[in-house]
Amino acid sequence: MGKSLVYPKLPRSTLNRYKHRGTYDLGQIHSIVNESAVLHVAFPAGPDDPFPAVLPMIGQMGSFEYPSADINEPLDCYLHGYVSSRIMNLARATNGEGENQGLPVCISAAHVDGLILSLTPNSHSYNYRSAILHGYAQVVTDEGEKHWAMKLVTDGVVENRYNNTRVPPNKVEMASTTILRVRIVDGSGKIRDGGASDEKYDREDKELTSRVWTGVVPVWQVMDEPIPAPENEVEEVPEHIRGFIDKINERNKAYARGAAVAGLPKEEKH
Amino acid sequence: MGKSLVYPKLPRSTLNRYKHRGTYDLGQIHSIVNESAVLHVAFPAGPDDPFPAVLPMIGQMGSFEYPSADINEPLDCYLHGYVSSRIMNLARATNGEGENQGLPVCISAAHVDGLILSLTPNSHSYNYRSAILHGYAQVVTDEGEKHWAMKLVTDGVVENRYNNTRVPPNKVEMASTTILRVRIVDGSGKIRDGGASDEKYDREDKELTSRVWTGVVPVWQVMDEPIPAPENEVEEVPEHIRGFIDKINERNKAYARGAAVAGLPKEEKH
Numbered sequence: 157m158g159k160s161l162v163y164p165k166l167p168r169s170t171l172n173r174y175k176h177r178g179t180y181d182l183g184q185i186h187s188i189v190n191e192s193a194v195l196h197v198a199f200p201a202g203p204d205d206p207f208p209a210v211l212p213m214i215g216q217m218g219s220f221e222y223p224s225a226d227i228n229e230p231l232d233c234y235l236h237g238y239v240s241s242r243i244m245n246l247a248r249a250t251n252g253e254g255e256n257q258g259l260p261v262c263i264s265a266a267h268v269d270g271l272i273l274s275l276t277p278n279s280h281s282y283n284y285r286s287a288i289l290h291g292y293a294q295v296v297t298d299e300g301e302k303h304w305a306m307k308l309v310t311d312g313v314v315e316n317r318y319n320n321t322r323v324p325p326n327k328v329e330m331a332s333t334t335i336l337r338v339r340i341v342d343g344s345g346k347i348r349d350g351g352a353s354d355e356k357y358d359r360e361d362k363e364l365t366s367r368v369w370t371g372v373v374p375v376w377q378v379m380d381e382p383i384p385a386p387e388n389e390v391e392e393v394p395e396h397i398r399g400f401i402d403k404i405n406e407r408n409k410a411y412a413r414g415a416a417v418a419g420l421p422k423e424e425k426h
Numbered sequence: 427m428g429k430s431l432v433y434p435k436l437p438r439s440t441l442n443r444y445k446h447r448g449t450y451d452l453g454q455i456h457s458i459v460n461e462s463a464v465l466h467v468a469f470p471a472g473p474d475d476p477f478p479a480v481l482p483m484i485g486q487m488g489s490f491e492y493p494s495a496d497i498n499e500p501l502d503c504y505l506h507g508y509v510s511s512r513i514m515n516l517a518r519a520t521n522g523e524g525e526n527q528g529l530p531v532c533i534s535a536a537h538v539d540g541l542i543l544s545l546t547p548n549s550h551s552y553n554y555r556s557a558i559l560h561g562y563a564q565v566v567t568d569e570g571e572k573h574w575a576m577k578l579v580t581d582g583v584v585e586n587r588y589n590n591t592r593v594p595p596n597k598v599e600m601a602s603t604t605i606l607r608v609r610i611v612d613g614s615g616k617i618r619d620g621g622a623s624d625e626k627y628d629r630e631d632k633e634l635t636s637r638v639w640t641g642v643v644p645v646w647q648v649m650d651e652p653i654p655a656p657e658n659e660v661e662e663v664p665e666h667i668r669g670f671i672d673k674i675n676e677r678n679k680a681y682a683r684g685a686a687v688a689g690l691p692k693e694e695k696h
Contacts, residue, residue, distance in 0.1 A: 168475055173508045193538040193552070193645070196466035198478040205438055207560045208468040208478035210534040214552075238443045264480040268463040271649070273667065276592045277580040278599040282463070282484075290477045310547040314643075322546045322634050329548040352655045359657065364592050369660040369667060373584075373652045375463070379541070380644035380679070383686045385622045387629065390639040397543065401643060409650070416653050 160184070160228035163343040169290065171344060179345040183228035186217045188287035188345055190227070190312060192265035193377070197235060199243055199261045199293070211243055215263070216312035220301045220337075233263055233289060233338040234296075234305040244334045247293045258292030261338060269412045271373040274352035275364055283372065283415045287345040291338040305335045316396045349415035372416035376408035430454070430498035433613040439560065441614060449615040453498035456487045458557035458615055460497070460582060462535035463647070467505060469513055469531045469563070481513055485533070486582035490571045490607075503533055503559060503608040504566075504575040514604045517563045528562030531608055539682045541643040544622035545634055553642065553685045557615040561608040575605045586666045619685035642686035646678035 160183035163169065171178035179185065189195065194212045201209040215235040219225040237244055247259040270283035296302045306325060307318040325333070352370040359365065379401045382393050430453035433439065441448035449455065459465065464482045471479040485505040489495040507514055517529040540553035566572045576595060577588040595603070622640040629635065649671045652663050 168471055168477065168479065173511060194536045194554070194556075196468075196480060196534045196536070198466075198468035198480045198532070200470075200476075200478060201438055206470075206530040207438065207532050208470060208530075209438065210466060210468045210480070210532045210558060212534060212536040212554075212556045241443060260476040260478075262468070262477050262480045264466045264482060266464045266466070266482040268647070271583060273584065273587070273652075274591075274655075276595065276599065277576055277588055278595055278603060280580060280583065280587070280591075284464070284482075286464075286482045288480060306547055310550060313541060313550065314543065317543070317550070318547055321544075321550075321638055322628060322631070325546065325548055329546065333548060351653075352657075358592060361592070365657070365659045367660065368591055369652075369654070369664050370658045371652050371654040373667070373671060374650035375647060376650075377538070377645060378648045380646070380682065382543075382639075382641050382643045383621075383683075384639070384641040385544075386690065387622075387635070388640045389635045390637065394639050397639060397643070412650065413653075420656065 161230065166342050169288065169342040169344040171346060174346070177346050177348050179347060180343070181345070182230065184347070185287045185289070185343045185345040186227045186231055188267065188285045189215070189233065189263065189265045189289065190217055191267065193313070195235070196264040197243065197261055198264070199246060199259055209242065211241070213237060214309055214313065216308050218305070218308045220304055223304070231340070233291065233340060234308055235293070235336040235338065236306070236309045237334055237336065239332050239334045243293070244295065244336070247336055248295050251294050258294040258339065261291060261293045263289040263291070263338065268375050269349070269415045270375050272352050273373065274370050275354045275358040275368050279352070279354050281348060283349050283412070285345065285347045287343065289338070289340050289343040291340040293336045293338045296335040296337050301337070302330070302335050305337070306333070314397060315400045320394065320396050349418040351416065351420065374412035374416045376412040378405055378408065431500065436612050439558065439612040439614040441616060444616070447616050447618050449617060450613070451615070452500065454617070455557045455559070455613045455615040456497045456501055458537065458555045459485070459503065459533065459535045459559065460487055461537065463583070465505070466534040467513065467531055468534070469516060469529055479512065481511070483507060484579055484583065486578050488575070488578045490574055493574070501610070503561065503610060504578055505563070505606040505608065506576070506579045507604055507606065509602050509604045513563075514565065514606070517606055518565050521564050528564040528609065531561060531563045533559040533561070533608065538645050539619070539685045540645050542622050543643065544640050545624045545628040545638050549622070549624050551618060553619050553682070555615065555617045557613065559608070559610050559613040561610040563606045563608045566605040566607050571607070572600070572605050575607070576603065584667060585670045590664065590666055619688040621686065621690065644682035644686045646682040648675055648678065
């Protein structure tokens with residue numbers, strides 16, 4: 157991997173609290189997004205509604221123009237949804253030419269990696285990785301790009317799943333599915349790892365330290381043994397599924413456990 | 427538990443797609459929110475910014491006025507954050523009297539309970555539970571309510587943790603923490619469970635069914651064995667932590683596995 161690019165620090169994307177936890181690194185931010193099973197996508201609901209709208213969606217970072225672009229390079233965010241959902245209708249209404257055409261959206265992703273249990277409620281925390289992207293969403297109209305994005309999104313859920321199913325999608329499937337391409341204009345991430353931390357006056361309070369347990373509870377998302385459908389006719393769970401589950405479970409566990417002891421001298425690591 | 431109330435069906439909160447998966451039930455929606463380690467809170471960023479803002483936050487449903495209110499009854503959403511963060515400053519600027527005072531926010535929560543692997547990419551899905559709440563956020567200024575909400579939010583992360591730490595928070599801690607109370611005006615949820623489902627023409631395609639594995643991969647959030655801090659002086663992990671971890675792990679696993687076989691005749695359940 158080459159050196160990662162960074163997103164511009166705009167007022168809306170610049171972190172003011174715990175700045176040392178912030179990142180503007182494309183690779184880190186894109187990875188947080190790609191590893192999220194669900195993205196929370198906010199958009200302006202309309203002039204008569206005071207509330208922004210949020211939709212949980214499935215998405216992946218990618219570049220149709222430069223398919224070989226790696227995670228550290230500028231990428232679009234592709235989101236998948238139903239043809240007549242509100243976000244798709246709003247995006248369709250804003251399609252057009254020019255730099256800032258499209259529906260302005262904010263994409264939010266967050267992983268909880270551990271519970272930080274410390275001496276006082278206020279020093280409790282999570283280990284986490286979160287990312288925010290701002291960009292303009294447009295409906296993908298090019299057939300080739302749409303097929304490419306459907307594969308990108310499907311394989312983002314289970315690697316290599318797309319080519320292990322019945323493809324290409326038929327006309328009905330193509331018509332009922334809409335893909336949004338979000339051109340990213342800025343982004344930021346925030347990462348917290350390590351153990352519990354407390355103020356000196358609490359750490360020196362012997363009565364307190366003798367009764368309050370402190371430490372980290374690692375947390376991750378686990379995938380269980382696959383349950384075949386009653387109609388399933390393939391006897392063994394295929395390697396593209398089994399291998400993927402094992403890989404993700406191992407990755408998630410290793411990350412959460414590693415985050416819990418990050419910053420400790422090596423010999424103290426559990 | 428009594429009969430649950432329902433939220434009003436407003437245009438912005440009414441589901442148009444897969445309506446049978448929708449719920450307006452206060453109890454179901456509040457539970458989805460309370461079981462979420464992270465809530466994604468969207469708010470208008472300001473008149474000069476085209477993008478809505480989203481902040482990952484920790485929160486819990488509760489009623490300070492009627493503390494005995496159960497999960498099926500009208501509750502506020504309490505969110506916890508840093509005193510000078512943007513959302514707190516915006517909420518403070520909109521504080522005042524009247525029905526619709528406060529910062530309009532949209533709160534989004536989602537759990538992934540399983541991967542649905544079917545014959546075609548388009549019929550792939552998740553088992554999931556998602557919830558959206560709209561409401562007006564105000565900064566809590568009453569000292570008693572603020573203490574109460576800090577306990578609510580802390581115990582939402584680990585049951586009974588608050589009283590097992592050094593409390594009450596001191597002046598510095600009270601000053602650096604801000605609590606938002608969101609008065610909810612509407613909400614909706616969406617729940618998908620069950621197995622893979624495919625179109626008849628795919629299910630009858632023998633070549634296809636003989637090569638594509640279909641079924642469900644249950645997914646849940648797991649908490650690992652606690653890792654004590656190097657400074658920790660309490661030898662055993664206390665029961666309020668250990669018991670909580672066991673309970674949540676059991677609950678999450680049972681839900682995800684149950685969702686995977688929901689709707690199947692009992693004798694077919696795995």
